[in-house]
Amino acid sequence: MLNILIIGGGIAGTAAAEEVRKRDPQVSITIIEDEQHPCYSRVLLPHYVKAKVVRDKVFIRTPAWYVENNIELMSGVRVLEIDIENRFVRTSEDRELPFDKLLITTGGEISLLHDDLRGVSYLRTVDDADHLKSLISEVRTLKPQARCGAIYGGGFMACEYANIFKHFEIPFSIIMRGQGFWSRILSEHSQGVLADQVKQHGAKIYFNEPMPVLLGEDELAAVKLKNGAELPARILGVGIGLEIDHKIFAEAKIPSERGVLTNEYLETTISGVYAAGDVAEFTDTVVNRRVRYANWMNAQMQGRAVGATMAGERRAFRLVSSYATNLLGMHIVFLGDINRDQTDEIRVGLATEDASQELFFRDGKLVGAVLIGDVSQRAVLTQHIGKSL
Amino acid sequence: MKLRIVVDPDLCIGAASCVTVAPESFVLNVENKAEVVDKGQAPDGPSYERTVEMTENEKNNLITAAQSCPTLAITIFAEDGTQIYPNP
Numbered sequence: 001m002l003n004i005l006i007i008g009g010g011i012a013g014t015a016a017a018e019e020v021r022k023r024d025p026q027v028s029i030t031i032i033e034d035e036q037h038p039c040y041s042r043v044l045l046p047h048y049v050k051a052k053v054v055r056d057k058v059f060i061r062t063p064a065w066y067v068e069n070n071i072e073l074m075s076g077v078r079v080l081e082i083d084i085e086n087r088f089v090r091t092s093e094d095r096e097l098p099f100d101k102l103l104i105t106t107g108g109e110i111s112l113l114h115d116d117l118r119g120v121s122y123l124r125t126v127d128d129a130d131h132l133k134s135l136i137s138e139v140r141t142l143k144p145q146a147r148c149g150a151i152y153g154g155g156f157m158a159c160e161y162a163n164i165f166k167h168f169e170i171p172f173s174i175i176m177r178g179q180g181f182w183s184r185i186l187s188e189h190s191q192g193v194l195a196d197q198v199k200q201h202g203a204k205i206y207f208n209e210p211m212p213v214l215l216g217e218d219e220l221a222a223v224k225l226k227n228g229a230e231l232p233a234r235i236l237g238v239g240i241g242l243e244i245d246h247k248i249f250a251e252a253k254i255p256s257e258r259g260v261l262t263n264e265y266l267e268t269t270i271s272g273v274y275a276a277g278d279v280a281e282f283t284d285t286v287v288n289r290r291v292r293y294a295n296w297m298n299a300q301m302q303g304r305a306v307g308a309t310m311a312g313e314r315r316a317f318r319l320v321s322s323y324a325t326n327l328l329g330m331h332i333v334f335l336g337d338i339n340r341d342q343t344d345e346i347r348v349g350l351a352t353e354d355a356s357q358e359l360f361f362r363d364g365k366l367v368g369a370v371l372i373g374d375v376s377q378r379a380v381l382t383q384h385i386g387k388s389l
Numbered sequence: 390m391k392l393r394i395v396v397d398p399d400l401c402i403g404a405a406s407c408v409t410v411a412p413e414s415f416v417l418n419v420e421n422k423a424e425v426v427d428k429g430q431a432p433d434g435p436s437y438e439r440t441v442e443m444t445e446n447e448k449n450n451l452i453t454a455a456q457s458c459p460t461l462a463i464t465i466f467a468e469d470g471t472q473i474y475p476n477p
Contacts, residue, residue, distance in 0.1 A: 011459075043459035047400060057461060296459045297406045324403035324421060331421045333403070375403070376419040382405075 002027045003098055004310060005089060007079045008105035009033030011041070011296060012277025012303035014061060016103055017071050019307025027311070030072040032079055032091065037126055038063055043296050045129040046160045049136070050167045058126055079106075082252035084270055101310050104249075104260055104268075104275040105303065108242030108294060113152070113211055119220025121237050123157055132235070136168050139234045147171065150223050150233035152212060154181045157239020159327045164237070166201060166328055173231050174198060174205045175212055175223065177240065181327075185338050187346070190356040190372055197330045197354075212236070242294055244279055257281055259292040264316045266306040274310060276302035286320055286386060287337035287367040293321045320386045324375075331375045336360070336368035336385040343367070350374060392448060392473070393466040396437045398422045400462035407463060411454035414441065423462070 004020060006013040009031045017029050039061040047053045066073045078092040088098045110124045121132045139147050149172035151161045158174060158181070165172040178184065180191030198205055212223035215230060222230040249256040255269055259281030262268050266276050275282075277299035281292040298321050305317040323334040338360055340346065349357030355373030359366060359381075369381045394414060403421035407414070415423045418435060425439040443451065455463035455474045465474040 041459045041461070043402065043404060044461065047460060052400065053461070060456075060461070297404055297409065297457075300406065300457055300459075301409065319409065322405050324405065326402075326421070331403070333421065374419075375417075375421045378405075378417055378421070379408075 003100045004029045004103070005097060005099035005101070006031045006103045006105060007082075007089065008107055008277070008279070009035070009039055009073060009075065010105060010107050010277060010299065011039060011060075012107075012299040012306075013103065013105035014039040015300050015303030016105065016276060016307035016310065018069065019304050020311045021069050021071060023308065023311035023313060025070075028072075029070070030074060030097065031066075032074045032077050032089070032097070034076065034078045034092075035125060035127075036076045038066065038073060038075070040126050041296075042124070045123055045126065046164060048126075049123075049129050049132055049164055055126075055130075058129075079248065082248060082254065084252050084254065084273065087272075099272075101272045102274070103306060103310065104254075104273070104279055105277045105299075106245075107278040107299075108244050110238075111240045111243050113214070113238055115214050117214045117216055117220045118218060119216065119233070119235055120214065121161075121235055123160060123237065123239070132164070132237075135235050136164075136170070139170055140168060142234070144169075147234065148232045149173075149235045149237065150175060150212075150231055151237045151239070152176075152209075152223075153237075153239035153241075154178055154183060155239055155241065156323065156325055157237070159325050159332070161237030161239065162198065162201075162203070162328055163326070165235075170235070172203050173233075174203060175209045175225065175231075176205060176207050177209065179207050185334075185340060186370060187348070187356070187358055189348070189351050190358060190370060193354060193356050193372055194327055194330070194332075197327055201328050206231075242278065261290070264318070265309050265314060266302060266317055267309070274306050276306045282317065284321075284337070285316065285318055287362070288365075289337060289342060289362075289367075291321075291337055291339075295321065295323045297322060320382045322378075322382065330354070330373055331371070333371040333375045333378050334368070335371070335378070335382055336366075337362075338368040338370055349377070390445075390448065391440055391442050391468045392451065393440045393468075394425045394438070394451065395464045395466070396423050396425060397462045397464070398437055400460045401458075402460055402462075404459050406457035406459065407454040410457050411450050413447070414451055414454060 081090040151174045154176040181194040215222040255261045260275035262282045264283045278294040308315045345361040347359040358370040360368035401422045
């Protein structure tokens, strides 16, 4: 019987397993997941923190689902070694699991601060969300004037933390490594629109800051900035990106650069080895470049495509990538390829006090767009980007 | 068959998975929320809720679209009011 191993039980790996099973009731499918949970929606975590959904709802696959679909989920297990030549992986339980086909959907690991102290929060896993909920509960027992939060970062997670602090009426400041939100992607105008949005909500932003120093005995009381100023903070929400652990791929001689390299079929150069989701640096035929995206829709759709391919229905992956979030009520959408360094020309579609639209062109083709404040052109621009070269 | 499709705008974050999987049933509005359409049309104006006639194949795709929503913002009901997705 054919043996399919999937490393990573997030949405990419789970969607792939589901697509394989739809096409082949016989094949053996095992998912190895280092977290202790069945598949859950990371996108729902902020909703869960804000009590918009109960904890059970976060889990989008129940243990019974794996049984019904005859998919073995090995949770709480890490893969320590991939042996391509002998076709097996070695796990943290020191087991050797053979495979005929291997899918890598390990995602990324969040970047951590150098130090830790109770009160420091990350928001990558459901356990992180549980932790943040308990921190917020504690802060809300304090007198209103003693409640205070801080955020370190200037990307999607910073927006989520800002929305969460606002929801719980915890005053906060944002400390950024760069000169603004997404400082390597956005124009000065776009960054200004977002910074104004934060200021209008009474929060202060500190730019070009190194990693803040954590102050407090047993738990966080304040963070220290580079000029020595101390900002009171009971919670520090950290969102400074994802890292890919390349060591295991390098040792296995699976080609990787910013992610595991694949073609548009999500196949690596090694026969029977595939990658999908946040970890895959794939050939994106929409923008005609090799890219790596870290968002839910990309991961899910890649999982579905690679699952079909692994089951013998070879299918190229093609999608206009999109990220959507909001910052304190202001909509933000990123479409396609928005790497400034890989762009020939960036045109301003809209630049008002409370809205911005940037259009990214390469070789005369629209390959990406940023929409802030006014997202009414999202569908039209998605269509334009999706048109074949 | 007729199905009632409901989007909860409070949960929807505009991830656009539903629009990608089932563009015949969902569009994003200016608020970046998914609205329900009937074969791409909204004859009686935009709405977060609509009863739509569809085939078995269209229903399967609709359920795939609802399952793809990362915030579980889409609920589907059968004609008799039974909730089909998510499992109640």
